[in-house]
Amino acid sequence: MPWILLLLAGLLEIVWATAMKQSHGFTRILPTGIMVVGMIASIWLLALSMRSLPLGTSYMIWTGIGAVGAFVVGVFMFGEPVTTGRLIAAGLILTGIVAMKLAS
Template sequence: MAWLVLIVSGLFETVWAVALAETKGFTRLLPTVVFGVAVVVSMGGLALALRSIPVGTGYAVWVGIGAVGTALYGMAVLGEPATALRMLCLLLIVSGVVGLKFAH
């Protein structure tokens, strides 16, 4: 169950990262509210998951999900470049996170 909570929390990290960019320096109300709710859910889930997952592994998985999710969102929705090198780098992040999960 802790791993499921951690994965969902990582997805909420993607939500708050995207919402943060959309706040335009916290000048837009709706993205600011989405950011606030998502960051609380994300951090709360991380804290809950870290009750039974080692902190180094849990944090790396959480950040990895958020980083990869945010980068993919940028490429798919915001028109950021999806070059082979960027995709390779994302694959390296995923590989590292999976490796940490199985090495703990």
């Protein structure tokens, strides 16, 4: 169950990061509200998962899911560039997530 909570927390990190981008510096109310609710829910789920999982593992996987997810959203929703360097960086983050999970 803590791994599912951690996955959901990471997915919500993608939601709030995307909403932050769409808020245009907190000038648009709906995306700003989605961002705030997403942040609170994401951190709450992260905290719940940390009841059973180590701090380093939880935080690293949470930020990794958010980072790679935000990269993917940026490419598909906002037309951000896909370069070899960015793909390698995202791949290294994914490798770190898998390695951390396997080491736990």
